[in-house]
Amino acid sequence: KLTYFDGRGRGEVARQLFHLSGVPFEDNRIPMAEWPAHKASMPFGKMPLLEVNGKPLPQSYAIFRYLAREFGFVGDSPFAAAWVDAVADQFKDYFDEIKSLLFVHFGFAQGDKEKMMKDVAIPARDKFFPMLEKIAKDNHNNGHFVGASLTWVDLLIAEHVSVLLKYMPGFLNDYPTVLSTVKKINSIPKLKEWIDKRPDSTF
């Protein structure tokens, strides 16, 4: 059972892993207004929360990695798995920098979008995406960010890039290999099927 807000946010990769593997799960979506009542019952006071036969597991990346291991999306060797983890953690650092602007786009916060684009988003992008572009280029024969098969970091990045393309078109024009890799990932049949039918949300 996956418990998260009624949006993609920090829960979507887990949902995608379930849909890709064909393993059934309860997609428990909590409306914003009901969240305060649930907070105290969460081990770390946050969502997403995964429950496996009733046993709770918090923290999004721990959840993604656990499901990816169970379902075969963690990388084809310990070294590849370490690189999946490393790219994900580097992405997390970047996301922590850019999220303040994204939250304004999602409607969670107020802010001057143009100023934040200049002061926050562009510097964050320019630190992270050249490295990601190189990683994608070095691995471009495989059509993934790490290794030769789909991993949870592919899903993590593809979901984020979709958000950027929606709210900040042109933002990644200088990173064509990142964009083409994301396009390949999003066209995986089982993933495309979920993307086409999932509930809409701003975030």
Add this chain to the structure above:
Amino acid sequence: IFSFSSQKSHHFSRLSAMSVYKLFYFDIRGRGEVVRQTLALAGIPFEDIRLPRPADGPQWAEFKSKTPFGQMPVLEVDGKQIPQAFAISRFIASQHGLAGATAFEAAWVDAIADQWKDFHTEFSKFLFVKLGFREGNEKLLKAEHGIPSLDNFFPLIEKQLKETGSGFLVGDSVTWVDLLIAEAVQVISTAEPDFLDAFPEVLKHEQKIHAIPLIKKWIENRPEQRR
């Protein structure tokens, strides 16, 4: 090419055909210490390469472009690089029985580590000023970031230790997140001696982890201890 201090680990446990491990970080504990301790606890000999900080020489400026993400720590295994401290620690730990006894326990190790990372992002706004790494209003940052983040995080760790009852954070045996948290507790207790007094299990845990023979030996011999 580079001149930086390098010390071989004292911990040779297996002399079979082993991979060659080199860890690159600054000459501080910081983000590298959990990796060094994980290697030490796994009994893996490694070259502990310590670069001078940027203000003290050009070595980091030269090496930076050779790292995957322009950051350290970086582990080289037979010449192949792995960046990011948690990715490295998990890579070593999971191959040496230091990442939990089951997949679910491994996931809880990861969850606690990531929760610490969230805490540290907030707490370091105060800590780095306290330790003199950056300028700032120490008193204000302690009140606005230090104490609130501490009060959000350490009750969870205290509770987790009470629940496992084993003296370890996850399951019945030591994992890399025990090393991470014990190191953090030592850093915080050194900077602010009474800061964790409300968390007796946390303080006991630090003592227990740092008494593990291979860790005790590492701490006694690390450069920071001998300065």
